[in-house]
Amino acid sequence: MSSSPHIRDNMTTSKIMLMVVIALLPASAFGIYNFGVPALIMLISTTASAVLTEYIYEKLMHKKITIGDYSAVVTGLLLGLNMPPTAPWWMGALGSVFGILIVKQLFGGLGQNFMNPALGARCFLLISFTSQMTTFVYDGVTGATPLALLKSGKAVNSMDMLIGTIPGTIGETSVIAIIIGAIFLILMGIIDLRIPGTYIVTFVIFIGIFGHFQNPAVGFFDAQYITAHLCGGGLMLGAWFMATDYVTCPITPKGQYVYGILLGILTGLFRLFGGSAEGVSYAIIISNLIVPLIERVTLPKPFGKGGEK
Template sequence: MKDLYNVSASPHVRSGVTTRSIMRDVAIALIPASAFGVYQFGFKAFLVLLTSIASACLCEFLWKRFVVKKSTPYECSALVTGLLLGMNLPASVPLWIPIVGSAFAILVVKEMFGGLGQNFMNPALGARCFLLICFAGRMTAFAVEQSGSHFMNGAASIDGLSSATPLAVIKNLEAGQSISANVSLADMFFGFTGGVIGETSTLAILLGAVYLLAKKIISLRIPVAYIATFAVFVYIFGGHAFESDGFCYLACELCGGGLMLGAWFMATDYVTSPITKGGQIVFGILLGLLTGIIRVCGNSAEGVSYAIIFCNLLVPFIEKFTMPRAFGVVKKKKGGAAK
């Protein structure tokens, strides 16, 4: 018995990608957007992000320590959830908000449903919507105090920032008022506008998205289907299609609100998006339609968060109807037995 070796069924090799390396890459990809948020909104934003991450990790640790009671490999997923939640909060919130939010995201949305891989909706967005409903005032207070220690630098660049986000400005425009005169598209693209910490800079988000695509963490299916459907929808039904600044309106809708952050980082969340390739495209299209409907017809200028958590719930149905046909299997004949 001296010559015994490990025996296991094939395969005997694995790729180097692990859950942990994926979570690490997502966190890296979120750095540009969150760093810009801190640059723009100051130290307060940094505190919000930090509190959110720390409380998410702590909640997960406590749950695993006292409820699961089994040592499980640490996947860094709470870190990503915490960071995403922080990025979805205005910098002006009191620090107990991210703590409550993280606890809700980790404990209620994620762990109570079975932990990593089992949550039925995106934990960060679930928590954000929970906070929006409970503490609507604080969650939409995008006004940024221009005095005090909250600003380390960059204050000048957001001079004249109103309490409303650009999308709210556009939505509340009176007939005849020009869009391009009221919002600056360049500011929206680079991120010098009001909003939650991580959503303002389209450029920074796209940088992160390119990193994820290059690392093959995400595919183009969901984000492109989402953004394209949304663009077509708001262009047609947004009411500005035949005006001179129709395209400016479209660009503002694309850069504004949480669309970019949602499309590239939240809708592509593995656990809460369809696993079938066809399903991912259907999911993206539904998201685009729903976001468009909420933004155009709803009271709110936003709609990404609600659209995503709503579509999260549809994922099992989408998967059911988009099962691919196996290699070489021809379409079943009517009434024929499954073979």
């Protein structure tokens, strides 16, 4: 926290988290429409498990019950949106328990976790159940995601990726639905453009320059190739809803720009030169771990004794 004077505001943690939940509803609704009842069951499973885990832990530890701040709801909902609709419900529930108990509560609860709990849970599930977490079915057909096709040099339909009629996780497919939620958060003053804007611009520059080296058939700054990368995978969901997590992103303005640049470079590296077609989750988690260093370097120096004159 910066030094005084401070501005008083009636905004509370519960109000902020509730607005994030509202902003996630378009992506959730489209995911349910796109993938049907299995998506609804998964979202209920992850959200209910996250809230229940937080309540039981705090009850057993004789701590103040904090499920009313909706942070557990946000964690569960985000994890559900990052799950394949074909994964069993218990897998999502297990991920929520890990995210809330291990990543969040054992490090002190809300405000003390060192990485985004939802992404920590997703990476835990990716490592533990790789096959189920990377198998996608759309319209009854098992197939590769557009990013996987793109990585193998095949053509993809960018319009389908924009609308969301593609295989993928429950909440990442429709860019339109995600942007609607993001605009709501911006208008409500919950997030600004520093982190997501810097993230996306850096990623576009990286993909525009190095996409040719990964796939020689792609020209420098190929518009269709860049658009497909922007619409594919969890980039938009991660940039607007997870990279902007108050707890795990820098609080300094300069630090937020550095953080966004780091996210864009890491995501580009993982997508183009890594073994997987996706890389958003790992990019955000690695950047979360570097946030203390970013803040230390970008912390404004005070004027006066011992500071700049």
